[in-house]
Amino acid sequence: MTTTEPDAARTRRGPRLSTDRVLRAAVEFADDSGIEAVTMRRLARRLGVEAMALYNHVANKEALLDGMVSVVLDETNDATADVGGPWKPALRRRILAAREVMLRHPWAPGVLESRTDPGAQLNRYYDALIGLFLDGGFSLDLTHHVLHALGTRAFGYTHEPWDDSQPPPDPALLARQMAGDYPNIAAMLETVSHDANTSLGWCDDQFEFEFALDILLEGLERSRDAEPSRTRTR
Amino acid sequence: MTTTEPDAARTRRGPRLSTDRVLRAAVEFADDSGIEAVTMRRLARRLGVEAMALYNHVANKEALLDGMVSVVLDETNDATADVGGPWKPALRRRILAAREVMLRHPWAPGVLESRTDPGAQLNRYYDALIGLFLDGGFSLDLTHHVLHALGTRAFGYTHEPWDDSQPPPDPALLARQMAGDYPNIAAMLETVSHDANTSLGWCDDQFEFEFALDILLEGLERSRDAEPSRTRTR
DNA sequence: ACACTAGGTGTACGCCGTAAACCTGTCAAG
DNA sequence: CTTGACAGGTTTACGGCGTACACCTAGTGT
Numbered sequence: 001m002t003t004t005e006p007d008a009a010r011t012r013r014g015p016r017l018s019t020d021r022v023l024r025a026a027v028e029f030a031d032d033s034g035i036e037a038v039t040m041r042r043l044a045r046r047l048g049v050e051a052m053a054l055y056n057h058v059a060n061k062e063a064l065l066d067g068m069v070s071v072v073l074d075e076t077n078d079a080t081a082d083v084g085g086p087w088k089p090a091l092r093r094r095i096l097a098a099r100e101v102m103l104r105h106p107w108a109p110g111v112l113e114s115r116t117d118p119g120a121q122l123n124r125y126y127d128a129l130i131g132l133f134l135d136g137g138f139s140l141d142l143t144h145h146v147l148h149a150l151g152t153r154a155f156g157y158t159h160e161p162w163d164d165s166q167p168p169p170d171p172a173l174l175a176r177q178m179a180g181d182y183p184n185i186a187a188m189l190e191t192v193s194h195d196a197n198t199s200l201g202w203c204d205d206q207f208e209f210e211f212a213l214d215i216l217l218e219g220l221e222r223s224r225d226a227e228p229s230r231t232r233t234r
Numbered sequence: 235m236t237t238t239e240p241d242a243a244r245t246r247r248g249p250r251l252s253t254d255r256v257l258r259a260a261v262e263f264a265d266d267s268g269i270e271a272v273t274m275r276r277l278a279r280r281l282g283v284e285a286m287a288l289y290n291h292v293a294n295k296e297a298l299l300d301g302m303v304s305v306v307l308d309e310t311n312d313a314t315a316d317v318g319g320p321w322k323p324a325l326r327r328r329i330l331a332a333r334e335v336m337l338r339h340p341w342a343p344g345v346l347e348s349r350t351d352p353g354a355q356l357n358r359y360y361d362a363l364i365g366l367f368l369d370g371g372f373s374l375d376l377t378h379h380v381l382h383a384l385g386t387r388a389f390g391y392t393h394e395p396w397d398d399s400q401p402p403p404d405p406a407l408l409a410r411q412m413a414g415d416y417p418n419i420a421a422m423l424e425t426v427s428h429d430a431n432t433s434l435g436w437c438d439d440q441f442e443f444e445f446a447l448d449i450l451l452e453g454l455e456r457s458r459d460a461e462p463s464r465t466r467t468r
Numbered sequence: 469a470c471a472c473t474a475g476g477t478g479t480a481c482g483c484c485g486t487a488a489a490c491c492t493g494t495c496a497a498g
Numbered sequence: 499c500t501t502g503a504c505a506g507g508t509t510t511a512c513g514g515c516g517t518a519c520a521c522c523t524a525g526t527g528t
Contacts, residue, residue: 040485056506061485118396123416130418140425148437149446151392158385159393162352182357184364191374203382212383219449274516290475295516
């Protein structure tokens with residue numbers, strides 16, 4: 001009676017392990033604590049299990065990361081499944097839906113970019129996107145360039161070369177500090193800190209994202225209309 | 235005589251260590267062997283020194299990485315120092331010059347994006363860029379949005395969500411494999427593999443970069459001309 | 469001549485990913 | 499009911515990582 005309980009042979013949390021359970025736990029963990037917290041040992045502990053147990057369900061850590069992005073991309077594909085209407089607003093809606101998914105998983109962009117092999121979910125997303133462009137009258141060739149032009153923006157995010165996730169304590173002060181060495185930055189900061197759209201904080205990422213996206217979409221449309229007929233040599 | 239040679243007390247390679255020498259060695263090492271090869275121990279060995287010696291010149295590994303990007307950005311600032319002429323070609327030249335620097339240091343984008351604090355060299359680069367826009371008649375406010383729209387493209391690179399550094403062995407075969415699940419991708423691949431501009435390999439990154447850059451620059455110009463007067467509320 | 473100190477070395481710690489051997493509960497076949 | 503295979507856990511161990519801390523030593527200013 002002491003040795004054999006019928007259930008929960010160890011202090012294992014939840015039911016048996018499975019690839020799916022491991023991946024979902026990893027995603028949740030990264031959402032909670034950041035991607036750098038996700039180590040094999042800590043993830044295992046979170047699942048009430050020893051580290052090596054994970055290797056029965058994922059080949060190694062790289063495979064774990066692959067699986068994590070596939071979970072996120074599944075979410076993206078689900079969230080962007082509905083389509084219809086003219087290409088431009090449809091694309092816009094789709095990309096902004098993808099953006100919401102990425103905002104829920106802030107670690108995902110970095111991991112996605114570190115993957116070497118696309119994976120089925122990414123192909124599925126691109127296939128749908130390409131479909132939208134083709135329906136919109138883009139040639140196959142131009143569509144190819146267009147995907148490159150969108151880059152990661154197609155997935156609803158862009159990496160900025162600095163971290164503006166939280167505002168500086170005092171933008172105006174910062175501006176004054178920079179005035180000596182970087183007069184143009186200082187002037188810009190001053191303007192930004194007075195600006196209406198930043199009353200809610202620092203840079204409005206959503207506005208900036210849509211601003212750039214719209215410029216791009218309109219530019220792409222213009223390219224489509226300018227296409228001579230079929231061939232675009234470099 | 236056995237114990238005290240006058241010079242080169244140990245098998246130390248080169249002269250005394252210094253922050254500058256450490257950073258330059260690290261950059262060279264990353265160029266040669268990739269950023270993941272740059273560990274404190276291996277970098278030290280390369281300099282003919284023990285790992286802990288490095289800590290007399292850089293505070294820790296994060297500071298080492300900070301220093302490495304500052305070296306690269308110095309290069310960028312030097313390479314883009316000459317300016318003049320109308321804003322659009324000037325900006326284009328500058329960004330493409332920055333791109334050449336980044337191509338020489340393929341690890342730099344990833345490290346740059348992982349930095350949390352801009353650093354003086356990045357400020358210097360942005361200050362110059364902002365100057366170009368202001369000279370071009372952009373308002374301070376619009377310039378701010380424009381920098382966000384450029385994102386890392388301002389530094390001459392973009393992260394693509396897949397690795398197309400080398401072409402697949404047989405694009406046409408790949409296309410046929412995908413035809414079942416991803417008909418649109420397959421069609422696009424087929425076109426791309428027949429296309430003139432890829433006779434030299436796979437995607438022509440330089441062409442794609444300039445294509446997107448030009449769309450963006452023209453879109454930005456259009457925004458400038460459309461600016462009502464001063465205020466752009468969100 | 470001598471103490472100071474900048475800049476090295478040596479050792480050790482805790483964490484990482486993961487290889488290899490081992491253990492055990494479950495279940496199908498005899 | 500016994501038995502044996504095996505899926506899915508545990509244990510132990512290894513090499514590599516960043517780096518704290520104690521120590522040593524060559525060169526310098528007084």
